[in-house]
Amino acid sequence: xxxxxxxxxxxxxxxxxxxxxxxxxxxxxxxxxxxxxxxxxxxxxxxxxxxxxxxxxxxxxxxxxxxxxxxxxxxxxxxxxxxxxxxxxxxxxxxxxxxxxxxxxxxxxxxxxxxxxxxxxxxxxxxx
Amino acid sequence: xxxxxxxxxxxxxxxxxxxxxxxxxxxxxxxxxxxxxxxxxxxxxxxxxxxxxxxxxxxxxxxxxxxxxxxxxxxxxxxxxxxxxxxxxxxxxxxxxxxxxxxxxxxxxxxxxxxxxxxxxxxxxxxx
Amino acid sequence: xxxxxxxxxxxxxxxxxxxxxxxxxxxxxxxxxxxxxxxxxxxxxxxxxxxxxxxxxxxxxxxxxxxxxxxxxxxxxxxxxxxxxxxxxxxxxxxxxxxxxxxxxxxxxxxxxxxxxxxxxxxxxxxx
Amino acid sequence: xxxxxxxxxxxxxxxxxxxxxxxxxxxxxxxxxxxxxxxxxxxxxxxxxxxxxxxxxxxxxxxxxxxxxxxxxxxxxxxxxxxxxxxxxxxxxxxxxxxxxxxxxxxxxxxxxxxxxxxxxxxxxxxx
Numbered sequence: 001x002x003x004x005x006x007x008x009x010x011x012x013x014x015x016x017x018x019x020x021x022x023x024x025x026x027x028x029x030x031x032x033x034x035x036x037x038x039x040x041x042x043x044x045x046x047x048x049x050x051x052x053x054x055x056x057x058x059x060x061x062x063x064x065x066x067x068x069x070x071x072x073x074x075x076x077x078x079x080x081x082x083x084x085x086x087x088x089x090x091x092x093x094x095x096x097x098x099x100x101x102x103x104x105x106x107x108x109x110x111x112x113x114x115x116x117x118x119x120x121x122x123x124x125x126x127x128x
Numbered sequence: 129x130x131x132x133x134x135x136x137x138x139x140x141x142x143x144x145x146x147x148x149x150x151x152x153x154x155x156x157x158x159x160x161x162x163x164x165x166x167x168x169x170x171x172x173x174x175x176x177x178x179x180x181x182x183x184x185x186x187x188x189x190x191x192x193x194x195x196x197x198x199x200x201x202x203x204x205x206x207x208x209x210x211x212x213x214x215x216x217x218x219x220x221x222x223x224x225x226x227x228x229x230x231x232x233x234x235x236x237x238x239x240x241x242x243x244x245x246x247x248x249x250x251x252x253x254x255x256x
Numbered sequence: 257x258x259x260x261x262x263x264x265x266x267x268x269x270x271x272x273x274x275x276x277x278x279x280x281x282x283x284x285x286x287x288x289x290x291x292x293x294x295x296x297x298x299x300x301x302x303x304x305x306x307x308x309x310x311x312x313x314x315x316x317x318x319x320x321x322x323x324x325x326x327x328x329x330x331x332x333x334x335x336x337x338x339x340x341x342x343x344x345x346x347x348x349x350x351x352x353x354x355x356x357x358x359x360x361x362x363x364x365x366x367x368x369x370x371x372x373x374x375x376x377x378x379x380x381x382x383x384x
Numbered sequence: 385x386x387x388x389x390x391x392x393x394x395x396x397x398x399x400x401x402x403x404x405x406x407x408x409x410x411x412x413x414x415x416x417x418x419x420x421x422x423x424x425x426x427x428x429x430x431x432x433x434x435x436x437x438x439x440x441x442x443x444x445x446x447x448x449x450x451x452x453x454x455x456x457x458x459x460x461x462x463x464x465x466x467x468x469x470x471x472x473x474x475x476x477x478x479x480x481x482x483x484x485x486x487x488x489x490x491x492x493x494x495x496x497x498x499x500x501x502x503x504x505x506x507x508x509x510x511x512x
Binding site for chain 4: 260
Binding site: 192193195219220243245247 | 448449451475476501503
């Protein structure tokens, strides 16, 4: 799905990841804003990648749940989603993230908040 | 975005909507399941459409927030998202929905839950 | 906490529990409604008890996260919180519940929705 | 409810509030941890007070929804809940907060995260 949306990796540090998304006509909803689903996808994915950075090779993550708060309409032409690990437990990992719309001068305007719970699974065995 | 994902309207009743989604390689994440972002998009959209059914023509909805619970991996080849209005207030509308994966015999297996808050806005004026 | 709030068990069935709460001056917030914290407590607890009904004796549950939607002000003098198990996995259990205010004729008016994730733990070992 | 729980105001700044809670036997659940309902109450309240700090005198807030993530068991003997305003709109205010358990040396250990939406209402008119 990330390829379909044209998502790019902007920054990759231990426990912290930023993903980029450019607005496109086919990502919009009826008001001309980027659809909440696309915003959620990059927010959830940034949180997911943030977890991988600290994981052993044979472990993977599945999203258990997330809460999105859509703070303001996604009217900008480009977005950055930041995700970071808040606490990494044996089974569950808690993450928070933000999505920013980029202004013409590159300033970041908050568009959405995410709070997510993910579960570590052994690779190739994805049954929760 | 809904067109990009290939989302179809399966049922449209007052306060209740069902949307369909067929799995495609480009909607998947690394495990071969449909990405949580795509599941969220149809869940959120089903909730949004459910609200429109009871709205005057000049009113529109914006999603304020939603909580997704990903109950089991989205391993099926087709999905239905059901959204219904729980309470429709002057400003805010509360919705709940479910996403089901369709089995080979058409039986519905719960994949995700959504609980969402939306805000009514006057059409053409989308500032929250 | 449940004793302090005066919470009562109203119904106990496999995977389904109802708890009761009577309004009291010391449970209110500044508007004279029962505080969202008290409403959340009975909603979360109803969901928790619902899980116990299907558990082996040596297992316990911890709440991982929950999302509350406060649908209308808790102005009634008595409340019932219903919690039920949506899916019970090996590690995680997903629940949904509702809180109703009881009208003078005993009719139920929806006050709040909850969607919760809980984790099964072995009794006496409560580290997540 | 805050008086019943023994909640104290620890810090009050524009858009930022900290509340304190001491553990008591009657606030605990079955594991000896402070009940998620009490943790949620101070988290929600800290977020609510944070909003008041920037409000005109005749305006009030009602919680619309909140998502709590219980990061680790509330095993400490004292807690601090921090709430801050993320974005304050005409109708809705978005807040985030954290609850910390205080260690013996006063260090803060993260216990819970909250993400909340509140609605501004005119005082004495509390109907959503």
